[in-house]
Amino acid sequence: xxxxxxxxxxxxxxxxxxxxxxxxxxxxxxxxxxxxxxxxxxxxxxxxxxxxxxxxxxxxxxxxxxxxxxxxxxxxxxxxxxxxxxxxxxxxxxxxxxxxxxxxxxxxxxxxxxxxxxxxxxxxxxxxxxxxxxxxxxxxxxxxxxxxxxxxxxxxxxxxxxxxxxxxxxxxxxxxxxxxxxxxxxxxxxxxxxxxxxxxxxxxxxxxxxxxxxxxxxxxxxxxxxxxxxxxxxxxxxxxxxxxxxxxxxxx
Amino acid sequence: xxxxxxxxxxxxxxxxxxxxxxxxxxxxxxxxxxxxxxxxxxxxxxxxxxxxxxxxxxxxxxxxxxxxxxxxxxxxxxxxxxxxxxxxxxxxxxxxxxxxxxxxxxxxxxxxxxxxxxxxxxxxxxxxxxxxxxxxxxxxxxxxxxxxxxxxxxxxxxxxxxxxxxxxxxxxxxxxxxxxxxxx
Numbered sequence: 001x002x003x004x005x006x007x008x009x010x011x012x013x014x015x016x017x018x019x020x021x022x023x024x025x026x027x028x029x030x031x032x033x034x035x036x037x038x039x040x041x042x043x044x045x046x047x048x049x050x051x052x053x054x055x056x057x058x059x060x061x062x063x064x065x066x067x068x069x070x071x072x073x074x075x076x077x078x079x080x081x082x083x084x085x086x087x088x089x090x091x092x093x094x095x096x097x098x099x100x101x102x103x104x105x106x107x108x109x110x111x112x113x114x115x116x117x118x119x120x121x122x123x124x125x126x127x128x129x130x131x132x133x134x135x136x137x138x139x140x141x142x143x144x145x146x147x148x149x150x151x152x153x154x155x156x157x158x159x160x161x162x163x164x165x166x167x168x169x170x171x172x173x174x175x176x177x178x179x180x181x182x183x184x185x186x187x188x189x190x191x192x193x194x195x196x197x198x199x200x201x202x203x204x205x206x207x208x209x210x211x212x213x214x215x216x217x218x219x220x221x222x223x224x225x226x227x228x229x230x231x232x233x234x235x236x237x238x239x240x241x242x243x244x245x246x247x248x249x250x251x252x
Numbered sequence: 253x254x255x256x257x258x259x260x261x262x263x264x265x266x267x268x269x270x271x272x273x274x275x276x277x278x279x280x281x282x283x284x285x286x287x288x289x290x291x292x293x294x295x296x297x298x299x300x301x302x303x304x305x306x307x308x309x310x311x312x313x314x315x316x317x318x319x320x321x322x323x324x325x326x327x328x329x330x331x332x333x334x335x336x337x338x339x340x341x342x343x344x345x346x347x348x349x350x351x352x353x354x355x356x357x358x359x360x361x362x363x364x365x366x367x368x369x370x371x372x373x374x375x376x377x378x379x380x381x382x383x384x385x386x387x388x389x390x391x392x393x394x395x396x397x398x399x400x401x402x403x404x405x406x407x408x409x410x411x412x413x414x415x416x417x418x419x420x421x422x423x424x425x426x427x428x429x430x431x432x433x434x435x436x
Contacts, residue, residue: 008411011411011414011415012392012407012410012411014389044354047359048354051359051362052367052386052417053386055366055367056285056364056383056387057278057281058363058364059280059281059284059285059387060364061276061277061280061281065276065280065294065297065298066272066273068294069272069298070269070272072302073268073272073302073305
C-alpha cells in the first residue's frame with residue numbers, strides 16, 4: 001500500500017462511525033503512525049474534516065421552522081378530519097340507502113290484508129301522528145260533500161259518532177286505493193280543537209280478509225288507543241279512539 | 253421556542269413531534285446543502301415531514317426512520333428538480349484527482365457559508381453524498397439507501413466530492429457573505 005492509496009482509503013474514514021473501520025482502513029491507519037509525511041497529512045486531513053463537519057452542522061436553521069412544521073401538521077390534520085368525517089358520513093349514508101333499497105326489494109311484501117290496513121292507519125294516529133286535513137270543518141255535511149267530490153260516498157257513519165263533533169277529513173292512499181279519513185272530537189279530549197276519534201273507510205274490494213261481520217270487533221292497541229273494525233255493504237271500516245274500549249263503544 | 257436535535261442515538265420514537273425535534277435541523281441542513289436556497293430548503297424539510305405524517309405509518313422498522321426521512325427529502329428534491337437523466341454510477345477504484353492540501357490557517361477561517369458555496373461548485377452528482385457524509389452520521393449503507401445507489405458508488409462519489417470540495421474551498425475567497433436565514 002503506497003501513500004497515495006493510504007490517503008484514498010483514509011479520505012473516507014470517519015472515526016466512530018460503526019461498520020466503517022475495516023481491515024484496509026486499520027492497515028492505512030497503522031501506516032500513518034510509521035510515516036511522518038502520512039502522519040502530517042492525516043493530522044491536517046482530520047482537522048479539515050472536523051472543520052467541514054462542524055461547518056455543515058452549523059448551517060443556521062431559520063427561526064420558526066420547527067413551529068411551522070408542527071403547525072402545518074396540525075392544519076393538515078384538522079383539514080383531513082372533516083374530509084374523513086365527510087367520507088365516513090357519506091359511506092354510512094350510502095350503506096343505509098343500499099340497505100333500505102335491498103330491504104325494500106327483498107323483504108316479503110305484506111299483503112293488502114285488513115290487518116295491514118288497520119296497522120298502517122291506526123299505527124300513526126295511535127302515535128299521535130296524523131296528517132294535515134284536506135278539509136277542516138265542524139260541518140259534517142261539508143265533510144261528506146268534500147269526500148263525495150273525491151269519489152268517497154256510500155259509507156255509513158256509526159250512530160254513536162253523531163255525539164262527536166267533526167273536525168275535518170282527508171283522502172289517504174293505501175296501496176293505490178283511496179281511503180277516507182274522518183276525524184272527530186269526542187268532547188272529552190283535553191284539547192277541544194283536536195280530534196280523538198278517527199274513522200277510516202275503504203272499499204271492501206280493495207282489501208283481503210276484511211272483517212266478515214258488521215258487528216264491530218274491538219281491539220285495544222295500547223293503553224290509550226283502541227280500534228273497532230267492521231264491514232258494511234261494500235265498505236270496510238276502522239274506527240280508532242284515544243281511549244279504552246268503554247270510551248270507544250260510546251261512539252259505535 | 254424550537255427544540256434542537258442532537259446527533260446522539262437514543263431509542264427511536266415515532267411520535268411526530270419527537271421526530272421533528274430530532275431531525276428537522278439536520279434535514280434542513282441537508283436540504284440547504286442541496287438547494288443553497290433557504291426557502292427551498294424549508295419547503296423540502298416541511299414536505300418531508302408532511303410525507304412522514306401521511307405515509308410514515310407504513311414504515312415497520314423504527315430503526316430506519318432516519319434514512320427514511322433523508323431518503324424522502326432527497327427524493328422530493330430530485331422530484332422538484334424534475335431531473336430526467338439518471339446519475340451515472342461509478343465504482344470506487346481510484347480518485348484520480350490529486351487531493352489538494354488546505355493549510356491549517358485556512359481551515360480555521362472556514363465558515364458554513366463558504367463551505368456551502370464551495371459545495372455548490374462541486375459536481376451536482378457529488379453534492380448529496382458529501383452533504384450526508386458530513387451532516388448526519390449516516391453509515392455508507394444508509395447513504396446508499398437514501399440515494400438509492402450501490403454502496404461502492406456512494407464511496408466513490410464521496411471521495412470525488414470531498415476532493416472537489418477541498419479544491420473549491422481553496423478557491424473560495426474569505427469575503428463571501430452568508431445567505432440570509434429566515435423562514436417564511
